[in-house]
Amino acid sequence: QVQLVESGGGLVQTGGSLRLSCTASGRTFSTYAMGWFRQAPGKEREFVAAINSSGGSKYYADFVKGRFTISRDNAKNTVHLQMNSLKPEDTAVYYCNADHSSIQLRTGKYDYWGQGTQVTVSS
Numbered sequence: 001q002v003q004l005v006e007s008g009g010g011l012v013q014t015g016g017s018l019r020l021s022c023t024a025s026g027r028t029f030s031t032y033a034m035g036w037f038r039q040a041p042g043k044e045r046e047f048v049a050a051i052n053s054s055g056g057s058k059y060y061a062d063f064v065k066g067r068f069t070i071s072r073d074n075a076k077n078t079v080h081l082q083m084n085s086l087k088p089e090d091t092a093v094y095y096c097n098a099d100h101s102s103i104q105l106r107t108g109k110y111d112y113w114g115q116g117t118q119v120t121v122s123s
Contacts, residue, residue: 009117022096033102
């Protein structure tokens with residue numbers, strides 16, 4: 001069982017930055033691929049970014065490439081999402097996810113997810 005707790009969301013102006021963090025419980029964090037999805041009001045949940053268990057492979061949705069960076073620290077059971085050049089359309093609840101398969105995770109078939117953290121970008 002893995003429990004995920006997100007933090008770091010908030011209100012920021014267009015062009016600003018936020019750093020989301022996700023802390024996982026358990027001793028097997030390093031065996032999981034980790035990712036971030038988001039869901040805006042009235043929209044379906046969508047993939048944002050993912051990183052494999054070792055941190056050697058990273059994947060991004062086209063709409064965040066060049067602006068967001070995913071990273072992980074297996075010693076601290078944490079994964080981060082650095083978000084720069086934020087736009088109003090980035091406003092959403094951001095969810096941290098975990099799965100043993102990065103392929104499964106990226107397609108939305110993940111085993112674990114957190115409660116989410118709200119990101120609001122004002123224009």
